[in-house]
Amino acid sequence: MRIIKKIIGFITFTLASLFIGILMLTRIPWPTELRDIYETNTIQETGAPNIVSAIYLGYRAYDTLGETIVLFIAAMGTLYLLRHAQKSLFIATDSTKETLTYKTRRTSIIKVIVSKLGPAIIIFGMYIMAFGYRSPGGGFQGGSVLASGIVILSFVFIENKSKYMAITQMLKKIEVMVFILLLVSFFLACLQALFF
Amino acid sequence: MNELLIYLIFLTGLFAVVFIKNIIKKIFGLGIMNSAVVLLFIVRGAEIGESAPILENTVYNVVDPIPQALMLTAIVISVCITALALGLAYNLYLTYRTFDIDELRDKIES
Amino acid sequence: MSLENISFLIIVLPLFGAALVLISRVIKIKIIRKLVYYLAVFSALVLPIIPIYITALSVYSGNTFTGTIGGWSFLRGITYSFDGLAIIIIILGYLLSIPAWIYSRAIKLEYDIFDTIYFIQLAFLSAFAITTDIFNLFVCLEVLGITSYVLVVFADKPHAWLASLSYLLISATAMLLYLIGMYFLYNLTGTLALSEIASRITSIHGNYQISIMISATAIIAAIALRVAVVPVYGWLPDAHAMAPHPVSAVLSGILIKTPLFILLRFVIILPFSEFIGNAFAYAGAITACIGVILALGQHDAKRLLAYHSVSQIGYVVCAWGLALSAGLQTLSGKLFFTASFLHALFHGMFKGLLFLAVGTVLDVSDSRDVFKIRNSLVILKQKGISPYIVLLAFLAGAFSITAFPPWNGYISKNLITNAIKSGPLYWLLFASSIGTVASFIKLSQIFWNTHDNEQSTIIDKNDTCSKQNIYISIALVSGTLFCLLSGIGGNWFYKTVYGFVNSLMHDVSYLAIPESIYSRLTLLKTLIIVISGCILFVLLQCKPVKLLLEAIGMRKRSFSGLFFAFFIAFIVFFAYLWMNRILV
Incomplete structure (x- = not known):
């Protein structure tokens, strides 16, 4: 029975991926119409030289709102899950408890390297953010670099659980502020559209 | 040629999501698939031009900016999905000490 | 403000409410916090009704934008x-x-x-x-x-x-x-x-x-x-x-x-949309049947309801597909689409009601198994929840889903089946209706009284329970009322939805519910379905049938x-x- 199921699985997988392959490998000349429209109109309409940013934050800002809300909900959901994971740590049975402690075999290599490298990464991220308006992709990747710098630093500087919990509390507050900022900017944009 | 390579990357991810039992690897598979889709958009979109879509004095013949803008959104969404999935996997692991999805189902339903 | 801006308030107001909830979380003073919180709820759930009403009026009169x-x-x-x-x-x-x-x-x-x-x-x-x-x-x-x-x-x-x-x-x-x-x-x-x-x-x-x-x-x-x-x-x-x-x-x-x-919105742009409609119609009818068969073998009460969701969505999909294959500009296409939407709306209401009622029972009893929960009225009373409201809500939901005359399910289900008239789709849906009746007789067992085990008479009523009771009662009673009113006033709902569907085609004409819904034939059909449902329920008590269904329903899923x-x-x-x- 299991073998039959496996065979069916492989056949369906192969067929489905074949179809996806047809779709991916069909070569049709890429359309240029929209590119030309943006190329001629972006500067007059938005004033931004970076077309990607103009689309991302101007023409299709509504998509970006949706995307930010996805990010926001994912952050909220993940934090909620992690908080509840902390609770279930205490319920865990005795046999499993010992493996769950935060004692780790951590050498000082990470600490030394990260504490030197982390600030450099953060500065680099800020640089990319600041010059995002004239680099491909906008300030987006700057944000990613900055965030990865912060994550690396947090590996070193969060040693025990109490600190971790304190940080979750702080994150909760940041979460609120960011969402409010987002909506305020959205409302301002709406108002601007309404009255000006 | 590019598309073939991207297609292979996509298949790698799809295979991982469907056939590998470890949840973490499934989630990575999802990430790989998403990267393949992003690459597909960007690579094909760059066929019609030569320079980055930043309009300055001497720049002309830019690549298609639409796929790039869309993929920024798609990347962020994929990151969110990954984070949430990892959170769920972490919780499940803490409770049942396993990442095997069939084993998890057996343990939960028994 | 122009009409378009007012319409966008439908999206903006709930988002604003969500932001206010978050703001209320960081406010320290209790009164202000509560005030902000209530404002948030008001702006997310109540306030959007005004822009919806204004937009709906405009769209209904053919003025889509x-x-x-x-x-x-x-x-x-x-x-x-x-x-x-x-x-x-x-x-x-x-x-x-x-x-x-x-x-x-x-x-x-x-x-x-x-x-x-x-x-x-x-x-x-x-x-x-x-x-x-x-x-x-x-x-x-x-x-x-x-x-x-x-x-x-x-x-x-x-x-x-x-x-x-x-x-x-x-x-x-x-x-x-x-x-x-x-x-x-x-x-x-x-x-x-x-x-x-x-x-x-x-x-x-x-x-x-x-x-x-x-x-x-x-x-x-x-x-x-x-x-x-x-x-x-x-x-x-x-x-x-x-x-x-x-x-x-x-x-x-x-x-x-x-x-x-x-x-x-996506399908109608394709050149081959009527084929897609046909495929969906058959998929829907098969879904309706399979959902019921799987539901019959379930032990877990909420999982049983979830399989019924699968089955009922089959009806909706079937009518939707037929609407598409007939073409939305034709009269029969519009009728199918209206029936499909009405069933979606009514199913949403009665299935929500069933989930809430059965969920309330599951919360107070320690088991989720349909065959183990008994005497739930007594237990509910002990926990300080009005048992008869829960029972009423459950019955309203069950009568609606099994298409009993005054309740709303009767109208939407019969609209779909009467419009199909005959053919394999009709009989698939017919079979699924019979299965639904049997399955809900089985589910209603949770309210039956057994006297073989004496109930403990500990009463732990307290404040939180009575507050809880109020919320549960409001939700259940409003749902029950909706099921009843939309069943009785089915004509109004039908006309309104038909008007909206018509406005998709930039056409403003109205149509009353077809007479055949209340005809003797349809009532007779309902009677046949109910009786054969009861027979099926009795049949299900036989060991081999029961075991077979359970083997199908509880099979190992990977x-x-x-x-x-x-x-x-x-x-x-x-x-x-x-x-x-x-x-x-």
Whole structure:
């Protein structure tokens, strides 16, 4: 029975991926119409030289709102899950408890390297953010670099659980502020559209 | 040629999501698939031009900016999905000490 | 303010409410905190009724409006359209989410997070309904998806985590297929607006037929996964059964139907949409049957209800598909579409009611097994919850789902079956109705009294319980009233929805409910269904039948099975389109 199921699985997988392959490998000349429209109109309409940013934050800002809300909900959901994971740590049975402690075999290599490298990464991220308006992709990747710098630093500087919990509390507050900022900017944009 | 390579990357991810039992690897598979889709958009979109879509004095013949803008959104969404999935996997692991999805189902339903 | 700006308040107000909930979380003074919180709830759930009403009036009189968000010129911005389809979906969303939200006050939750996510979901339901941009459709689907994964997680049970994870993995993969389908359409037509794709695709159609079919299949399969049609329904029973009760009600009531109706926006742009309609009609009828067969073998009460959701969505999908294959501009197409939407609306209400009522019983008793819970009226009374309201709500839901005359299910189900008239689809739906009756007799056992085990008479009434009781009662009574009123006033609902559907075609004419609904023949049919349902229930008590059904219903399901089912759906659907092309 299991073998039959496996065979069916492989056949369906192969067929489905074949179809996806047809779709991916069909070569049709890429359309240029929209590119030309943006190329001629972006500067007059938005004033931004970076077309990607103009689309991302101007023409299709509504998509970006949706995307930010996805990010926001994912952050909220993940934090909620992690908080509840902390609770279930205490319920865990005795046999499993010992493996769950935060004692780790951590050498000082990470600490030394990260504490030197982390600030450099953060500065680099800020640089990319600041010059995002004239680099491909906008300030987006700057944000990613900055965030990865912060994550690396947090590996070193969060040693025990109490600190971790304190940080979750702080994150909760940041979460609120960011969402409010987002909506305020959205409302301002709406108002601007309404009255000006 | 590019598309073939991207297609292979996509298949790698799809295979991982469907056939590998470890949840973490499934989630990575999802990430790989998403990267393949992003690459597909960007690579094909760059066929019609030569320079980055930043309009300055001497720049002309830019690549298609639409796929790039869309993929920024798609990347962020994929990151969110990954984070949430990892959170769920972490919780499940803490409770049942396993990442095997069939084993998890057996343990939960028994 | 112009009308368009007022209409956008439908989306903005719930988002504003979500923000206010978050603000209230950081305020230290208790009175202000409460005030802000109530303001948030008011602005998210009550205030949007005004813009909805204004927009609905305008649309009903044939004045639909379209444009681009942010006022950019066409092709550059994101296009939207407030038409009949959008309005009926928004109304569906609001009608069902208010009682579910009231009920959610009665259970233990982290209210601030729950409310934020709930309100955002409500906002994006409306956003999903109005968008006509293929990439914005993707973003809205992702928002609705991620809110439902998180809402399922609120149950705080490992089972819910696994259900949420399975749902997440399968639907994230499906959404990537959607992106690939979108990639091809963009490559071919060079635009993202659906109306523009429609006009361009017909001129290029000839050269790339196969690829267009595959990309359409990818997009339709990704959306159909959310609707839970056969064979891609596998994620639904777990997710819906394990979620908190109000979330189950919302997921079953709203979130599995909106993608189906929005799919219409995509399907009608394709040159081969009537074939797709046909395929969906058969898939729907089969779904209706399979859902009931699986439900009959279930032990877990909420899982049984979840399988009934699968079965009832089959009716909706069947009528929807027939509407599409008849063509939306024809009269029969409109009638099918109206019937389909009415069943979606009524099913949302009675299934929500059933989830809430049965959930209340499950909360007070220690088991989830239909065969073990007994005397629940007594237990409910002990816990300080009015037992007769719960019983009434359950009966209202059960009579509606089994299509008993004055209740609303009677109207919508018979509208669908009378319009089909005959043929295999009719008999599939007929068989599924019989199964539904039997299954609900089985479920109603949880209210039966047995006297063999004496109940302990500990009464632990306290303040929180009476408060809980109020919320539960309000939610259940309002649901019951709606089921009854919409059953009695079915004509009004029918006329209104028909008007909205008509406005899709820029046509303002109205139609009353067909007389045949209350004819003797239909009543006789209902009687036959009920009697054969009772016979089936008796038959089910036989050992071999019961064991067989349980073996089918409780079979071991694997995670990869979900994917295989998805691939099979993909392949079969494509093969079907391909066959039709060869034949034509």
